[in-house]
Amino acid sequence: MTIVSTSTAAFFERSRRDIKDLRTQAENYQSQLSSGQKIDRSSDNPVAASRLRTLSRLEALSTIDQSNAQRANADLSLADSAMSDMSDALIRAQELATQASNSTLSDDQRASIGAELDQIFSNLLALANARDSNGHALFGGASSGDAYSLDAAGNAVYVGTASSGTLPLGEGQSVTRSMTGPEFLSFTGSAGSPTDLLAVVRNLADALQGAASDPTGAASAALTDLKTGLDSLTTGQTVVGTRLAWIEVTGDRRTDLSALRSTEESDIGSADLATTIAQLQETMTVLEASQSTFGKLASLNLFSQLG
Known part of the structure; x- marks a missing residue:
């Protein structure tokens, strides 16, 4: 019974974690559609986030240079x-x-x-x-x-x-x-x-x-x-x-x-609307299928199999 209990607990934990990951992924896609950006936090993609910060600084410096050019002109x-x-x-x-x-x-x-x-x-x-x-x-x-x-x-x-x-x-x-x-x-x-x-x-x-x-x-x-x-x-x-x-x-x-x-900046940080919608739909489909499959498997027991 210990083996069965352990296997059952592992099954539930793995299923819960997979469903949670799918939900998080779906929420990320929904957030991207709302903000129009791929990256909400630097931890999402540290390298891309660093490059975006560099581009932002360069653009700010360019604005100062443009102001100087206007004055000189x-x-x-x-x-x-x-x-x-x-x-x-x-x-x-x-x-x-x-x-x-x-x-x-x-x-x-x-x-x-x-x-x-x-x-x-x-x-x-x-x-x-x-x-x-x-x-x-x-x-x-x-x-x-x-x-x-x-x-x-x-x-x-x-x-x-x-x-x-x-x-x-x-x-x-x-x-x-x-x-x-x-x-x-x-x-x-x-x-x-x-x-x-x-x-x-x-x-x-x-x-x-x-x-x-x-x-x-x-x-x-x-x-x-x-x-x-x-x-x-x-x-x-x-x-x-x-x-x-x-x-x-x-x-x-x-x-x-x-x-x-x-x-x-657009290539790195901006979300492509069509691609993000497709990814969200795909993730939602997998999530619904996973939830349905988990529900069916969780309801099975030894007596239903013997019957």
Whole structure:
């Protein structure tokens, strides 16, 4: 009788455990259908769960990189716009210098041209002190204030830092968010000494309004410096345009990588609706059959067999 009792207990225990496992499996499939996810707990599949966490972290970092890229794009776009306005102002300054170099003009006419150049200088100074997307100096490097200030003599002096900050774009890539004023406004003048476009325009305006003994010669000399300065400004615009293109390239790659991560995340963690339904139906069928079989076997005894 001990053998029979032991065998019966083992049969009941094994059957109970198998039915419990089937019920747990069915509940898991039902949970997957409700949540749309294969993995409810890390213990369900530690390797897959670890990979999903990695993908989630990478996506979070990608969001930060995208935010940096948007800021850099905004600042560089503002820089490009300001430089374009400067270019237009300098082209007008060249036209005025060409007029002023004509020896037939009267002093009053040259003074009138000088007054307009004063206005152009003020416009250039305002553009040089433009603000970025955070309200800081666009061309002042890391400075939060103005990039240029006026000294006691009214000359524009650069007061920003030596370089503009960089912003990470992901995967070890970064971009400089702008340019400092001296990087595109400063150059070597026709006299062989360092100067900048602000100084050229300001000095020409003063010369035409009586500060120079030979305003016609000053206007002719300024034409050379204005051309050199405009070339420097154009080079700066090219640099800004290249950086904007680089942001676009890294943005496209970020989008592609995000799509790949999304696909991998779906493959690893998302439950396939049709497959999960089929598995649930199969499990429920086996469970019902097991319960029915267990019930029939459990009701059998030695007397029913003898009868």
